[in-house]
Amino acid sequence: MTVVGQRTATVAVAGVGATGARAARQLVGCAEVDEVLLSGHGERPAAMRRSLGDRASLADPLDATGAVVLAGATSSQLELARKAVQAGLHVVSTSDAVDDVVALLDLHDLAVARGVSVVAGAAFAPGLTCVLARHLRGWLDTVEEIHVARFGTGGPACARQHHDALSTRTADWRDGEWSRRQAGSGRELCVFPDPVGSIDCYRAALPDPVLLHRAFPEAERITARQAANRRQRLTAWLPMLRRPHPEGRIGAVRVEVRGRRDGVCVTEVAGVIDRPAVAAGAVAGLTVRHAVADAFVPGAYGLASVVDSTAFLHELAAVGVRAAVFVGST
Amino acid sequence: MTLLRRAIAALGVAAVIAGALRVRGTGGTPPQSGGWRELQGPELK
Numbered sequence: 001m002t003v004v005g006q007r008t009a010t011v012a013v014a015g016v017g018a019t020g021a022r023a024a025r026q027l028v029g030c031a032e033v034d035e036v037l038l039s040g041h042g043e044r045p046a047a048m049r050r051s052l053g054d055r056a057s058l059a060d061p062l063d064a065t066g067a068v069v070l071a072g073a074t075s076s077q078l079e080l081a082r083k084a085v086q087a088g089l090h091v092v093s094t095s096d097a098v099d100d101v102v103a104l105l106d107l108h109d110l111a112v113a114r115g116v117s118v119v120a121g122a123a124f125a126p127g128l129t130c131v132l133a134r135h136l137r138g139w140l141d142t143v144e145e146i147h148v149a150r151f152g153t154g155g156p157a158c159a160r161q162h163h164d165a166l167s168t169r170t171a172d173w174r175d176g177e178w179s180r181r182q183a184g185s186g187r188e189l190c191v192f193p194d195p196v197g198s199i200d201c202y203r204a205a206l207p208d209p210v211l212l213h214r215a216f217p218e219a220e221r222i223t224a225r226q227a228a229n230r231r232q233r234l235t236a237w238l239p240m241l242r243r244p245h246p247e248g249r250i251g252a253v254r255v256e257v258r259g260r261r262d263g264v265c266v267t268e269v270a271g272v273i274d275r276p277a278v279a280a281g282a283v284a285g286l287t288v289r290h291a292v293a294d295a296f297v298p299g300a301y302g303l304a305s306v307v308d309s310t311a312f313l314h315e316l317a318a319v320g321v322r323a324a325v326f327v328g329s330t
Numbered sequence: 331m332t333l334l335r336r337a338i339a340a341l342g343v344a345a346v347i348a349g350a351l352r353v354r355g356t357g358g359t360p361p362q363s364g365g366w367r368e369l370q371g372p373e374l375k
Contacts, residue, residue, distance in 0.1 A: 189358035198360040271366065310374055317369075325373060328364010 009066020009292045012037040012059070012089075014080055016048045018155030018247045019094050019123060020071030022281020023288070026319065027069075028052045032289050037064055040072060062087050066292040069284055070094065073157055078103045081118065082110070090116045090291035094123040094284050096161055098171070101126070101207035101302075105214070108300040118300035122287040123280035125150035125224075125253045126208045128272055130304035131283070131312050132255040132323060133212055136268040138309065140259035143219050147258075148208045149190040149201045151227035152251020154277030159244030165204040166228055166236035172203070173213045173222040184233050188225060192252035193271045193324045201225035202233065211302030251276035269326035279321045286315055 011033050013024040020040070027033045036052065037059040038045040049056045061068045062083055067090035070077040077100050081091045085107055093104055104120040111118045121127055129148045137143050153159040171178045186203040204226035212222045228236075235241055254271040272279065287303065290296060296306045303312075313323055 187357035189356060189360060191361060193366040200357045270369065313369065313374060323369045324366040325369055326361075326364060326366055329361055 008032055008034050010035045010037060010064045011067050011069065011288055011292065012039065012061035012064035013069045013071060014039050014061040015070065015072025015076075016040045016044050017071065017157055018277035019158070019280040019284065020069065021048055022278050023069050023071060023094070023284040024048060024052060024056065024281075026282055026285025027288060028055045030285070030289055032292050033066070037061060062089070064089055066090065067092060067288045069288055071284065081107060085110050085114050085116055085118060088114050088116060090288070090296075091118040092122045092284055092287045092291060093118070093120050094127070094280055096121065096123060096126060096158070096207060098205050098207045098210065101210055105210070105300045111300045112298045115298045117291050117296040117298060117306070119287050119291065119296065119303060119306075120300060121207055121211050121302050122284050124154065124251065124274075124276040124283065125206070126211050127283040127287075127303060128279060128316075128321070128323075129208050129253050129255050130211055130215065130302045131307055131309050131316075132253070132270045132272070133257060134215065134304045134307055135309035135313060135323075136255060136257040136270055137216060137259075139268055140257065140261050140266065143216055143257055143259040145221040145256075145258040146212050146216060146219050146223075147221075147256040148206070148212070148224045149188075149192070149227065149254045149256075150206070150225075150251070151190075151192055151196055151199055151201070151253075152276050153244070153248040154251070154275070154280055155247055156244040158276065159248065160240060162204075162226065163232070163236065163240050165206060165226060166202065166232060168205045170203045170205050170224075171209060172224070173209050173219070175220055184228070184236055186223075186225065190225065190227070190254055191269075191326065192254050193273045196250065196252040196273055199227045201227045204228075212304055214301060215304035247275070247277055249275070251279075270323055271326070272321060272323050274321055282316055282319050282321045286312065286319075
């Protein structure tokens with residue numbers, strides 16, 4: 001595995017569900033991390049520690065010396081993030097809840113004062129979507145529109161968030177202001193990398209526009225959509241009718257960036273397919289390695305604001321998460 | 331009273347049609363040409 005930086009540190013993973021467990025497994029095997037501290041509810045942290053071996057232990061997340069990965073329930077993340085920043089730790093959050101992401105971004109001044117980075121939405125979507133948007137932006141002279149879509153869910157917490165995202169109001173950036181629409185509206189057929197293919201996607205309460213607007217304030221339109229079937233749309237306003245699976249199957253993300261190159265309007269599309277929790281764990285793990293190596297400036301932001309997308313995508317490819325581009329007419 | 335019944339019936343029919351349109355149909359047509367290929371070489375620079 002590539003060494004991102006020379007500095008080593010202890011890293012905590014708070015919440016070892018489907019995504020947190022993958023992030024911990026990534027971190028245990030990398031050179032920048034001395035030890036991974038695991039915490040969470042129930043028996044899972046202990047089971048993970050046995051699985052990961054000597055370089056993992058059970059401890060309070062604030063005992064870390066380098067960074068904390070927030071991979072637990074979304075409602076629990078903000079308080080721990082604030083304490084971690086005050087303790088001088090980098091924070092990497094995998095939450096895909098809009099409120100969490102906005103609250104984490106509000107820690108910007110505190111993070112700057114403490115000289116640490118708070119990376120909000122370092123997962124599959126947001127996270128990988130932000131990296132892809134940054135990468136495609138580099139191919140254009142100017143950016144005018146960014147459209148993100150996602151398909152699939154990771155662990156149970158992700159599935160619940162997916163369900164909730166279809167029942168509230170969304171926030172898309174449109175012509176200089178936030179446009180609030182009903183989730184579940186705005187059907188659009190989105191083409192994901194094979195074998196997922198073309199799937200109808202709908203507006204949903206996703207944090208990608210918030211993060212991408214910070215990174216690309218010049219973009220006139222930024223939207224995010226989520227794939228859903230009829231049952232999910234019809235029952236979005238109800239509590240989940242059945243328990244979510246321990247882990248979802250294959251998922252996909254897709255980012256479409258429209259802008260100009262050499263004065264000509266162009267559209268670039270990139271995507272990734274993978275199991276969402278696996279890819280999210282890889283993105284979170286790699287983000288921690290960059291944070292511990294002090295590769296990010298102090299502050300709170302999404303990956304699109306700070307990441308070197310080329311290096312990041314190279315490193316993700318090395319752990320099996322490979323991006324693709326759509327070639328042809330969309 | 332007749333007017334009210336007709337209005338309610340019209341609203342009901344409209345709701346059924348709107349529901350059918352919302353649940354069925356598709357958001358577009360898939361691309362007729364092109365495809366995906368892995369990012370590589372110059373695209374990763």
